[in-house]
Amino acid sequence: MATKVRVRFAPSPTGGLHLGGVRTVLFNYLFARHHGGDFVLRIEDTDNTRFVEGAEDYIMETLRWCGMEPDESPAAGGPFAPYRQSERKANYLQYAEKLVADGHAYYAFDTPEELEEMRNTFKSAENPSPQYDHKLRMKMRNSLSLGEEEVSRLISEGVPYVIRIKMPDNQTIGFTDMIRGEVNFSTSTVDDKVLLKKDGMPTYHLAVVVDDYLMKITHAFRGEEWLPSAPVHLLLWNYLGWSDAMPQWAHLPLILKPDGNGKLSKRDGDRLGFPVFAMNWTDPRSNEFTQGFRERGFLPEAFVNMLAMLGWNDGTGKEIFSMQELIASFDMSRVHKGGAKFDFEKAKWFNHEWIKASSAARLLPDVKNSLTSAGISVTDDRYLATVIDMVKERCTLLPDFVEQSGFFFNAPASPDMEPVKAKWNLDKNLFFTDLPGVLEALPDWNAVAVETAFKEMAVARAIKVGELQLPFRLMLVGGKFGPAVFDIAATIGKDEVIARIKKGLESLA
RNA sequence: GCCGCGUUGGUCAAUCGGUUAAGACGCAUCCCUUUCACGGAUGAAUGACGGGUUCGAUUCCCGUACGCGGUACCA
Numbered sequence: 001m002a003t004k005v006r007v008r009f010a011p012s013p014t015g016g017l018h019l020g021g022v023r024t025v026l027f028n029y030l031f032a033r034h035h036g037g038d039f040v041l042r043i044e045d046t047d048n049t050r051f052v053e054g055a056e057d058y059i060m061e062t063l064r065w066c067g068m069e070p071d072e073s074p075a076a077g078g079p080f081a082p083y084r085q086s087e088r089k090a091n092y093l094q095y096a097e098k099l100v101a102d103g104h105a106y107y108a109f110d111t112p113e114e115l116e117e118m119r120n121t122f123k124s125a126e127n128p129s130p131q132y133d134h135k136l137r138m139k140m141r142n143s144l145s146l147g148e149e150e151v152s153r154l155i156s157e158g159v160p161y162v163i164r165i166k167m168p169d170n171q172t173i174g175f176t177d178m179i180r181g182e183v184n185f186s187t188s189t190v191d192d193k194v195l196l197k198k199d200g201m202p203t204y205h206l207a208v209v210v211d212d213y214l215m216k217i218t219h220a221f222r223g224e225e226w227l228p229s230a231p232v233h234l235l236l237w238n239y240l241g242w243s244d245a246m247p248q249w250a251h252l253p254l255i256l257k258p259d260g261n262g263k264l265s266k267r268d269g270d271r272l273g274f275p276v277f278a279m280n281w282t283d284p285r286s287n288e289f290t291q292g293f294r295e296r297g298f299l300p301e302a303f304v305n306m307l308a309m310l311g312w313n314d315g316t317g318k319e320i321f322s323m324q325e326l327i328a329s330f331d332m333s334r335v336h337k338g339g340a341k342f343d344f345e346k347a348k349w350f351n352h353e354w355i356k357a358s359s360a361a362r363l364l365p366d367v368k369n370s371l372t373s374a375g376i377s378v379t380d381d382r383y384l385a386t387v388i389d390m391v392k393e394r395c396t397l398l399p400d401f402v403e404q405s406g407f408f409f410n411a412p413a414s415p416d417m418e419p420v421k422a423k424w425n426l427d428k429n430l431f432f433t434d435l436p437g438v439l440e441a442l443p444d445w446n447a448v449a450v451e452t453a454f455k456e457m458a459v460a461r462a463i464k465v466g467e468l469q470l471p472f473r474l475m476l477v478g479g480k481f482g483p484a485v486f487d488i489a490a491t492i493g494k495d496e497v498i499a500r501i502k503k504g505l506e507s508l509a
Numbered sequence: 510g511c512c513g514c515g516u517u518g519g520u521c522a523a524u525c526g527g528u529u530a531a532g533a534c535g536c537a538u539c540c541c542u543u544u545c546a547c548g549g550a551u552g553a554a555u556g557a558c559g560g561g562u563u564c565g566a567u568u569c570c571c572g573u574a575c576g577c578g579g580u581a582c583c584a
Contacts, residue, residue, distance in 0.1 A: 108582090226579090229580095394547075
């Protein structure tokens with residue numbers, strides 16, 4: 001195929017990006033890169049009543065964090081600029097007018113109140129939500145029912161109107177979805193969607209078609225919730241005479257809430273205690289705060305990996321993928337048809353795997369950040385790197401590094417010796433009283449040397465080494481966790497070890 | 510109500526008609542470790558239900574049930 005692949009992610013800037021949104025971008029991105037194509041970000045801000053300040057920056061920042069920089073975007077520009085639909089407003093009218101001229105659309109003058117009234121009068125048990133369609137449009141006030149003179153009079157008087165598509169009343173229309181295969185609809189069940197609003201802005205339906213055409217989009221991927229309006233888009237591509245250029249479509253499955261049923265929402269996250277947005281987000285209107293995966297301590301590699309596996313797999317059982325590996329193996333036809341329930345435990349597992357597999361150098365800036373915000377100052381990066389390698393396998397989320405490595409930097413505030421108090425005795429007390437002197441005399445300071453000295457001393461005094469290790473750990477670490485004690489001792493240094501032993505002894509007194 | 514999409518263990522899922530239906534998460538037990546982890550081992554689903562097609566169906570078709578999505582001058 002000669003045409004270059006071009007895909008787009010087209011969010012509306014109404015708030016933070018949730019899991020489903022990020023996954024939609026991801027699949028777009030993977031597909032584009034897999035085929036060496038272009039990935040464009042187009043902001044669909046056609047509804048100014050829902051516009052939220054900061055949402056666009058948030059989206060850009062999320063893409064950056066995830067490593068999915070668009071080739072073309074409002075910020076980066078590109079050959080098809082502008083990339084904000086609000087700035088392309090002037091484009092749409094001509095196409096809507098052309099549709100009217102060709103008899104595929106019409107002017108409608110109904111006020112919101114009249115629409116409301118229509119819905120009320122025709123509402124019934126069998127038809128709870130009457131549609132503005134081929135059955136009702138002649139009962140409404142539009143250029144089909146009113147007659148030419150009346151219409152031109154209304155228009156010249158400046159009466160506000162919208163332009164609606166005229167859906168054929170009995171036609172079957174279908175297309176091949178890259179994920180679902182053949183999908184067919186009967187046009188008689190689709191209503192006459194508004195194409196151009198009275199403020200002159202297009203609705204999504206007109207805007208996607210026009211912009212996908214103008215921007216030469218070859219593949220259009222979006223959430224499953226768009227499937228029912230696909231026939232409108234199909235018709236528009238036809239009516240506008242662009243059938244040959246119509247992109248291939250794929251409707252992605254939804255991400256569902258972990259318990260019960262339904263689409264995952266940020267409320268579920270609040271309720272169940274996990275993030276739903278990629279990054280922290282505070283709604284400027286309500287001041288409502290929502291935590292993000294990034295701030296919760298997820299690595300972008302893990303976040304992306306986890307999202308990719310929610311609805312897709314390569315068929316081999318492989319689960320850990322880098323972005324490069326995802327790009328290499330991604331295939332839209334292997335995307336699931338059914339929605340997947342989100343499992344936060346599994347998400348954490350991905351993060352844990354990525355932390356374990358990451359080098360200290362990769363982890364260092366993030367860990368340093370966590371430590372710093374917990375009040376632990378790090379001055380020696382090499383020392384931190386050593387510590388990271390020692391503790392990373394026991395850290396699931398980035399903030400776990402605070403507890404797991406804090407004692408390498410600061411002595412435990414007040415070592416809790418409670419777990420060993422019951423079996424504490426004079427011999428043990430003597431052991432630890434004499435230990436500093438022995439350690440002090442050690443010519444070499446390393447884990448083996450400390451361990452050897454420690455064990456020889458224990459044997460000489462006929463005390464079980466095991467009985468001594470826990471108190472030693474408590475003195476050094478402050479809790480029952482962490483790497484091997486002698487490794488810790490070797491790392492924090494002779495003076496510090498001796499100081500902590502003395503301090504531990506004090507709290508046992 | 511109508512239209513569309515979907516339905517393999519608690520969850521994510523492999524299987525593109527054919528031996529005992531992979532694997533992962535989580536869970537349980539055990540081993541390793543006299544810390545916590547990591548690692549290793551073991552255990553627990555007969556494929557929503559009912560009909561077909563076929564020598565043979567989890568895999569194809571139909572129906573039912575259930576779930577989800579849509580049914581806005583929101584995307």
